[in-house]
Amino acid sequence: MSKQIKLVNALNLDTGELFNGVDYRSLQGKTISTSEGKQKQTKYKLDRENKTEFDEIAGSSFVFVLADTLQALSEDDTFTPAEKTRIMLLGTYVTYKEQGGYLRHDNGNYILKNKLMKLLEMKSKKQFYSFYDKLISTGIIQPEEYTKQKVYLKFNSNLIFKGSPSVTNQNENNLIKLYCKQFRELYRENTATSVYSCVQLLPYIHPVTNTVCLFPKEEINHCYPLTMQETAILVGVKRSHDLKKKLMKLTLHNTTLIYQHDSPHAPFIMVNPFLVYRSNKPPHKGTVLAFRDTGKMLIK
Secondary structure, rough: OOOOOEEEEEEOOOOOOOOEEEEEEOOOOEEEEOHHHHHHHHHHHHHHHHHHHHHHOOOEEEEEEEHHHHHHHHOOOOOHHHHHHHHHHHHOOEHHHOHHHHEEOOOEEEEEHHHHHHOOOOOOOOHHHHHHHHHHHHOEEEEEEEHHHHEEEEEOOOOOEEEOOOOOOOOOOOOEEHHHHHHHHHHOOOHHHHHHHHHHHHHEEEOOOOEEOOOOOOOOOHHOEEHHHHHHHHHHOOHHHHHHHHHHHHOOEEEEEEEEEEOOOEEEEEOOOOOOOOOOOOOOOHHHHHHHHHHHHHHO
């Protein structure tokens, strides 16, 4: 009569890999624990280490975008797609609320009105002043004029802000962490109109998987990852081929910004976590691996 096989749940203390209901003998040679408390403690430690490693690569300069406000902006016809991208770019220069929420460079220098056109890389003065007037009339920018040559600019924190979120905004389902330097680089490498094709996706990114979903606030099993065709319908693009072409041409430090998985059984679209990420937990290793080339470029 054969011996009864002992099945256990265990955790590899070296890698954090979980084993559920496996033959105890198959785990010989591995540093494991079958203690539930030890498993949770070790997994927490490994998660923190992975998050720290990711944060060191992605950088500490980021702002929060409110998903519902961004979605409202996407549906607003006041601004063109290129102008909406420029609004996002300006938001990466906002200071902490305690510092007034002014637009300032990383070195602390204020971004003045007479330097804004150059920052936005706009060539036409007519287009720039049309855009600037709309920023003022919609309350996205509040100018403070000291002299004609010295006009400071405050940014509306109801869209993008830096620092700790308020109690009402602390739900990660409504918070989008946007890495400032990466978005600025994305803006430099691509056209403002093409970058908007990615900006449209941000409210639909799932906090855990960084995939584009119909229900990003739901758990993974119920979030409904979208295909390119479904995403095109969601963001109002008539032909999915046009959306795919724009998204797949976008580059960040000359690396891929969008990953598309075309499997007929489980298709999905994933956005580079080094540009945007929504969870306080570390990204899944598979997510980081899909964009490892970006990570390598940021380390250089």
